[in-house]
Amino acid sequence: MGSEVIASLGSVEVDYPGRGKALGPFSLSLDAGETVSLIGPSGCGKSTALRLMAGLEAPTKGRVTRTQAKGETSVVFQSATLMPWATAEANVALPLELAKVPREEARARAREALAKVRLAGAEEAKPAQLSGGMAMRVSLARALVTRPKLLLLDEPFAALDEITRRALADDIQTLWAELKPAIVFVTHNVEEAIYMGSRVVVMSSGPGRIAAETRIDGPMPRPPGFRVTQAFRETAEKVSHDLALAMGQAA
């Protein structure tokens, strides 16, 4: 892992008027190429932390440091968030076209990104013609087409079935190996958190804070059979235990 810090949240707090404190104090630092999973109960501020890192929201207190320039951060949301009127290719080309990259170049890079997520041939399809998993892969291609240094994944598998989730998790790791963006992966699923992160941060709610942190050993991308190793099961037990404690604190 590189030691360059890509983004950091320093004792940030977020207060929503009328709804009270959603997050904080909360600190998280992310090195270049590092993959961190954020797990915690619903409403614990995971998505808020993600929006702070993306620069889409400002903290009420604390400091957000982002070294990347505009366009070097990408977000994948819970739903594919595609423009229903645009083809897969046009959806993927969007970030480039908004940055005034010439249309032909943007479209060529979009086709390349679609091929990388195994969607060559689906360039002209509209979102309604794609399955949930395919739409999510279009969304992933759109996130990667700008070659981001920071990739924020906000429960991207939430609406998918188990088989599609696993395939997509492997896709993301393969793409990570090529571009090495720092990744923050928000999830509700302990095993996914371990599979996707070199670090798993457990959050408690009311307001959102870090309850526990676990380093995950093992190579990235994960080798076949990683999910059935003894070490994986032991880590899953530990993280589950941390999560139960975090939820107990919240109650």
Place this chain on the structure above:
Amino acid sequence: MSRVLSLLAPIVLIALILAIWEAACRALNVPAYFLPTPSAIAQAAAANAPVLLHSAWNTLSMALVALVISSAVAMTLALAVAPSLLLESAVRPIAVALQVTPIVAVAPQGVIWAGLDHPERAVVGLAAVVAFFPIFSGALTGLRSADPDLERLFDLYGASKTQRLFRLRLPSAAPFILEGHKVAAGLAVVGAVVAEFVAGSGSAQGLAWRILESANRLQIAKEFAAVAVLGVMGVGLHALLHAGERAILSRWRGRR
């Protein structure tokens, strides 16, 4: 099969109603000035076809001109107001007031403003007023209906206001804008007919004029024929716009 049935169902129902109407009129000896039989209405329609069709075209063309004007004004205003909640809250009560004020109440003044020699201007103006609200309201709702996560993506990628308008908000608003125009087209016809009743239609004699003329002369079958033409015109216009809307939206979403 189900498509054929869904086309046949209203035809069968209308035929049934007409048959009962015809039979009842004959059996009960209902006088023709009170309620003519459908066959008498059909004869009157056939006998007066050129006049009725000419009048129908007059009314329809005025309604369509009104729709175009209304669309241009409503869309421009919606685009101007949409970026600011404050502007919207300033404009909306006036737009609602325009909508809830019955057109007959303002028609006499409309005729005076248009000039007594130009009743057709009054008809177009009044029909445009009636058609304004659904387009304005639909466009405004549509322009605000973009997926909030897509709005965030546009923030993230530093989109300009123009990019956001043309690449996100207008396309997101398309279904609402189309629906608004469909409703407005029907209202424009209603508005045109009501305005014709009040204003007359000058040398260009619309369907409302035919209805009034026939009623005054106790040509009740012809009056019913004119009303029927109006109904057919409304249904035809609605069907046309509905088909257009479906075609555009299926392209918009991609075929299923």
